[in-house]
Amino acid sequence: MLITLLSAIVIVNFIYIFMLARNLWKHKDEVMKEPASNIWTPLSQIVIYFLSTFGISDFAISTAIYPKAKWVSMKKLPGTLNTQCVIPVFVMSLAYITNISVGIKTLLVCIICQVIGAYLGPRFVVKLSERVIRNFVIVGLLVATALILGGKLGIIPSNGTATELYGWKLVLTGILMFVYGALNNIGIGSYALTMATVYAMGLNPVAAFPIMMGGCTFSVSIGSMQFIKLNDYSRKITMFSVFGIIGVLIAVFLVKSLNTAVIQWVVIVVLLYSAVSLYLGNRKEESVKEV
Structure with a gap:
């Protein structure tokens, strides 16, 4: 079953790479006329996906950087957050699934539910206005911040030992993963949410x-x-995302353990x-409209 899962991961991602x-x-x-920097974009991908490999949301970090640097419009931000992470996450998934033990039934339920949510999401996201997307992103940033703080302050438990879920816990986790898959498409990363769910389920x-x-x-x-x-x-950012593989490989294969405490505090501030x-920006937009 594990070989089938890994084969499916390779096939789906190669279809994406061909389409891209x-x-x-x-x-x-x-492509090269798009506003993203030819130098800083590939370098940022290395750093973003190095941190992402340890569960620090690449969606959140990218959201903090791209609008401020004016590399992509808010309208295209959700699509860019998704397309840029496909190849680095492809490498991460192969590395983690082959090295960390999780019950195959639990893994499949989580994956299938998230895929269904992600498939249904984009057709609705593209219809949202830039303002609505910005509001969703603000909420996502605040939720991610709250979850990181909760873990650091001991509010969210992190001492579970199970490797498999059963009964209502498996059903509830599947439902939540469906929601997280849909949220990915409006720029709200699922890493922090998934971590909180895993902890809560033991x-x-x-x-x-x-x-x-x-x-x-x-x-x-x-x-x-x-x-x-x-x-x-953004085609340019997505094209340069291949450099994210460097960050992933450094984190997965060269760094055996990393104290992310300081990094997490930096991420909270960012x-x-x-979000602020x-x-x-929303308030400024409202003021301009009123004038």
């Missing part, structure tokens, strides 16, 4: 990583195919700063 390559080739004259905290990456490698690749079809993403900045 075809779209990039079709728009090859436009699973071994380390089980969060194959569940997160296993679910995301399907959900973001399938959801991202929809964004590519709709041309609702998330709050980003987006909120002030």
